[in-house]
Amino acid sequence: MIWIIAWKNIWRNKVRSLVVVMAIAFGLLGGVFSSAVLKGTGDQRVREGVSRETSHLQIHKPAFAEDNDVRYVIDGDRKTLVAVLDTIKFIEAWSPRVKFMAMAGSANAGTGVMVMGIDPEKERRVTDIHSLICDSCGSWFKEGKGMQVVVGQALAKKLKVHLNSKIILTFQDMQGNLTGGAFRICGIYRTSNSVFDEMNIFVNRTDITPLLAADIGACHEIAIRLKDAGMTDRVQQTIRKLFPSILIQNWKEIDPLLGMMNDFMDLWLYLFMGIILLALGFGIINTMLMAILERTRELGMLAAIGMNKQKIFSLIMLESVFLSLTGGIIGIIMGVLLTLYTNHTGINLGSLTEGFEKIGYNPILYPSLNIIYFINLTLMVVATGILASVYPARRALKLHPAEAIRNE
């Protein structure tokens, strides 16, 4: 019965309660949507970073990770290593890479680049660069077309080259001799990270290993894509146990900034909502204090007829929780609807495209939040209601029934 009284009590002063409910609702709408934009942007960056740049796991010779010297190819029994990778059921695909720094030059300009010598078919199963070549920008590698290179749009622009242009790559081979080759651009890709596009070029590993004076089959890096990202640590441990002399790193270790974004995003979102709820909590306290002041006589009567302190406290607390929850649920529903809509349509930050791409972010944002966040947010709203009721309820409990009954 206390629940019914509490619910009815909050509608005694409809205007006042509605003002608080709307303040909570719009506060949470803003909070939920901002969180969804942040989370969606962060998740998108992590997703794209993993699928284009780091993959889930990478294998290197430990020394290579320290100074990227072209001599540090993965040695030992490579055949056993790749045979084991084929047997691990959580691995979707793996791609061996020759990876080194080079100077890329065109007739117009030159710049330093990271050359990725890849097996085109294996690479397309690990990263999605092949899918980021537009129809008019060529294609991923084709057999029998000579020495091909796939470059990023930003690099093409910098070198002032276009599809089918030739660029010269100059680099050191494994003996330290300066060498190089001319490669024809067969495709120009574009990710949402212009820095990556300007830096990374892809060539066929079979074309580049002779120039490097390396063995056929030599590689500096094996990138691994998993069927389920949640299995990253488990697969990493398995490979580490089997091949203790190689370095196997997960995507968080390869790109700590990406890992930090993933790990701290949730914490940040809860902190952000916590601050919003704290502000709303003061509004609830104020409303409850006014309600108690207006109902001094009634509260005195309740104490006089035998309603104990726990029940009076519960009554005030329930009113506060109902008030918070009503506004909270309306706000969360509005936030969910807005998130779902914008997740479907995307938010195109057209004028900010260049800036976003320079820091590696997609200028089209897709807000998103998971169900756990909404469950936790609802619990946080209830907790706010409970905490906001403590001070008003204590004031109510301090009332002296005999005096309160006579209050005008």
Added chain:
Amino acid sequence: MSIITIEDLKKSYRDSEVAVKALNGINLTFDQGEFAAIVGPSGSGKTTLLNMVGGLDKPDSGSILIGEVDVAKLNSRKLIDFRLHNIGFVFQSYNLIPVLTAFENVEFIMNLQGVKREKRQKRAVELLEAVGLGERIHSRPSKLSGGQQQRVAVARALASRPRFILADEPTANLDSVSTRNLLDIMEKLNHEEKITFIFSTHDKRVVDKAHRVIVLEDGIVVKDEKVKI
């Protein structure tokens, strides 16, 4: 048999720097089934005495035995529970819960006592019928007249099956018709159900109906007489 025994009850308040003696040695006993009015001028100690007997305030000294229990010695928690099960209250300003119907107001106190739903609903209807509000059980207080609200308050006070009912100036806000109706109902309950009523009042109409009149002046009993009916 006495249900309330008050011995040498004293209470003083501090008004600014001056101590005001509200009760200055009250000795009274009330028997089961009494219909008693406590009268006296403003400041004579009527409400203070009722608050002490009702366990809403603590005396400075003296004792108030209700049955075997000295309410002056109960701690706050026990006192609330004692009030819930032993004392019915009727207040000058009705003090009903405005968001509940008449029926729910009466039912509420039994809910606090932990009475089962079916039982309390049956009793709430019976009590509202007994005070002549059988047709208005689903009305909220704001839809009832002052007299009707006070009758709901009487039904609520009776709902907990108290040993006695304390009524602090119950007719102060009522017109003469409502006052007569209310007094008739309370007198009937007293006569038929042997419910004990103790009023504090200024109202001559209440005094005229009372079977015992206690006059207080300056915190002491100056007159205590039983009226032959």
